[in-house]
Amino acid sequence: MTAQPEEGPHVVVLGGGLAGVGCAHRLGDEGVRVTLVDRNDYHQFQPLLYQVATSQLPAEDIARPHRTIFREHPTVEIHTADVATIDVANRTLTLSDGDRITGTHLVIAAGARPEYFGVPGAAEHAFPLYSVADAERLRQHLQSTIHTGSESAGALDVVVVGGGPTGVEITGALTELMAALVATERISKPGTITVVDRGKKLLGAFSKKSHKYARKRLTEHGADPRLETGVAAVHADRVEFDDGSTISTRTVIWGGGESAASVVGSATGLPTGRGGRIDVRPDLGVDGHPHVYAIGDVANIPTKDGSTLPQLGSVAQQSGVWVADNILRELHGDKAKPFHYKDKGIMAMIGRNAAVAEVGKRRHQLEGPLAFAAWLGVHAMLLSGAHSKADAFMSWAWDYFDRDHAATVEWSTAPQRIAWGDDSADVPHIEVDRGHSTPSAGNN
Ligand SMILES: Cc1cc2nc3c(=O)[nH]c(=O)nc-3n(C[C@H](O)[C@H](O)[C@H](O)COP(=O)(O)OP(=O)(O)OC[C@H]3O[C@@H](n4cnc5c(N)ncnc54)[C@H](O)[C@@H]3O)c2cc1C
Structure with a gap:
């Protein structure tokens, strides 16, 4: 198939994440013809990947089919396919099966991928956490480690690389998972969760108060922050650090950085800068x-x-909605406007009852339930574009924050779920590459 532009505008959007969905939604509202191309038939909500990886939420609760999202937008066509190359000069995407899609306008919203900075063995042996498939793969690995049961020689120990929000949030979720497994007598002793960063503090982009709070909360829950330490190599059974020390582990989680989706490299003539973006x-x-x-x-x-x-x-x-508005302006013969970002602040959910947020122009620092309330407000807004029922998310999230739901999906008969209430036939097709030798075979 080679879809050529027909009469009238046809916007091709590569990527159905928050940016691509925001754009297609806005254009669809105005009746503009859009083709949204994504390799997955679902939108994934990354801020809840930790909950999936640690068995606190099933994967399908954070993966909503694109067709469901755009059910009421007849001018938005969903195309589930892997894009192999981008031809920017002709605004054409070539799919992995050779088919091509050309638009009058092309919006690239392909997201990011984990960046391993050339650390030997990291791409082969570390678990990234960027997609629902990544989170599912990590959950299955943790589950099989726990089920195969050897608690000797640190079999349950985990090393998390990166002390930014991703590293801190997954560390918090893992300490809770370990505590819940001990409490339900699945294991007798929790594995040690070591979070490693080259810098001097956790949550580097946050204020001093938040650095201290994150470190204190994680340490109280049994994690071991190891700062001013770089990872020299990752092996199947250990991590080597640049000071010559090692930790034996079969589970290394990579939260050490990200760069642009690999498909960007296929396009000639695109100006790229930091992070290959x-x-x-x-x-x-x-x-x-x-x-x-x-x-x-x-x-x-x-x-x-x-x-x-x-x-x-x-x-x-916001950039998704803004670019749609700029396209609409152009279609009406008006000038595009510079993007104005409404800053919602920065925040991290460190675990049950523990969160930090820095909001407002002066970055007012909040901790605990207040910070969680801020987190919830911002994330409910984010979800509202992709999931119609933000209230179902709010009610699940307060319950999660307030009580101990760790391990409920795997080990309880009454898992706590988000009551999205979509048509039960409308399920995402989540495919997980189970090969542990290539955990990096993620999404982007
Ligand atoms: C673990 C984690 C936790 C996070 N937590 C927060 C948080 O708490 N708060 C917050 O504000 N932000 C958070 N973020 C960041 C936030 O999720 C991202 O900034 C945002 O989702 C980016 O949206 P996007 O649409 O640009 O990219 P994505 O959501 O990555 O979407 C890109 C889409 O493009 C598709 N795609 C890529 N390449 C191809 C190809 N070649 N062919 C076909 N399809 C392709 C992918 O399948 C994907 O669906 C988190 C990120 C991660 C990884």
């Missing part, structure tokens, strides 16, 4: 390529002070 103009367009745009995690979006916006859900969603 696409440098865009303030109006989200790509210089030298009329009607081509990049948004969300795949883009370096400039700010007024000369830096770029962080890879955050709210940046992705």
